[in-house]
Amino acid sequence: MKKLQLLTALLLMLVLAACGGGGDEGGSETAAPQNYNLTWEFTNEFSFSPDSVGVPAGSTITVDLDNTGASVAHSWILVEGGVLTDSATPEEIEAAAVSDRANSGEVAGGDTAQMVFKAPDAPGDYEFVCAVAGHLVGGMRGDFTVTE
């Protein structure tokens, strides 16, 4: 009798496991957002390399920043595309950030920083910029494209 119960339990587990697997496959249309790791190395140059990236809407983004420059601080802030002029002030840039999480704050020379944030749910053109005074006009902006 105990053997039969054990066998029944085992069969039930197998059936449930099979159903679970099928359920996962069925849910692939609404697959969990993907994870993207992006890295920028800051130098004493006023530029971002790469200067354009694209990610799917709602994906999880990890940004690693490594300021290998000796003296100049930089930051990485995600803003909506086309909202900042080259002469935007640091305060205007901070205020334009799409979220607090997508804002590294200043990363001093020799320091590293990491941000984890969710890409915007709305596909479109965004930008990443440096909020340190004078750096945006110096060329520190890049295209961040959010695709469907």
Ligand SMILES: [Cu+2]
């Ligand atoms: Cu900068």
